[in-house]
């Protein structure tokens with residue numbers, strides 16, 4: 001693997017290695033890509049109010065989450081295409097996460113068996129299962145029950161995708177997850193012979209292309225499933241009854257929704273706009289973080305994602321009041337750049353940068369961070 005000094009280096013290596021169709025699937029958002037850029041810009045605009053002359057010789061990145069001490073505030077976000085970033089990409093990222101003590105979130109549309117992920121993450125911080133609910137709820141409940149039986153610590157219900165987003169570039173590129181052979185995609189893949197040999201070739205020699213691995217047998221045998229637009233609070237109640245672990249709602253951008261989630265006994269909300277991938281006219285998730293924290297953070301866990309590329313981004317979210325953060329593309333870039341070692345490098349870069357940023361703002365533990373460490377006039381919603 002080539003040296004990578006920051007997440008942007010890994011991103012550039014990923015861009016050079018991946019076929020254009022797969023690169024765009026990972027990197028782009030939806031429609032006009034306004035929100036992906038806005039997530040980054042809104043995070044970058046926030047400025048710290050750094051303190052000096054404090055002894056910051058040793059810095060502790062650990063946090064308390066769901067009653068357990070965690071090595072760092074990072075959690076791997078669910079991304080349903082990691083197996084195309086590199087050969088067995090989901091296992092690579094799960095392995096890197098486990099070694100670093102990060103929970104790994106497995107997407108509904110994953111192509112690695114849940115049992116494999118449970119095994120890989122057993123000696124680390126375990127796995128969280130992400131769910132899109134289908135119209136046939138009985139099929140969704142089968143996945144939920146399986147996650148529970150395999151010891152998933154948390155169930156993440158993604159609530160920001162009631163219908164499939166407009167990602168015109170994927171249609172233009174012949175791209176879908178899992179991939180299906182077509183001339184447009186074949187042309188894109190042929191431009192990257194290295195990827196074709198190292199990823200596609202290895203799959204062909206090892207049982208074939210990645211396919212959904214965690215759908216119930218009825219679906220795998222030719223049934224059709226799409227996200228249900230009828231998901232409601234009734235489903236939340238059913239999941240609360242059904243799943244014994246922590247229940248998290250992902251994709252919350254509204255304080256009233258967060259308050260309602262708290263009222264339903266949900267364990268946490270993930271303030272996220274899906275990395276800018278669902279609705280191009282949504283706010284940056286950092287723009288609504290403060291109001292959601294103010295509404296519910298004393299009663300439930302608040303996790304932030306969308307746009308984290310630097311350790312200082314992590315500190316900004318925590319200073320506003322998030323308890324932890326999720327990273328999506330950062331470890332996908334790493335996996336594309338260098339498999340498991342690349343995913344581990346992405347995590348290591350962010351941890352190093354968190355440590356550096358802590359010293360620069362003048363804290364030795366993340367618990368010390370609060371809004372007084374931020375220039376209030378630069379924080380949206382304050």
Ligand SMILES: Cc1cc2nc3c(=O)[nH]c(=O)nc-3n(C[C@H](O)[C@H](O)[C@H](O)COP(=O)(O)O)c2cc1C
Nearest residue numbers: 026077078079080107158274275306307327328329
């Ligand atoms: C390629 C890709 C696939 C994703 N797939 C899912 C998914 O299946 N379910 C889900 O809830 N979120 C999915 N997400 C969103 C991530 O979980 C996360 O919210 C987002 O990546 C965070 O933004 P970041 O990439 O800027 O860190 C996906 C993101 C990417 C980049």
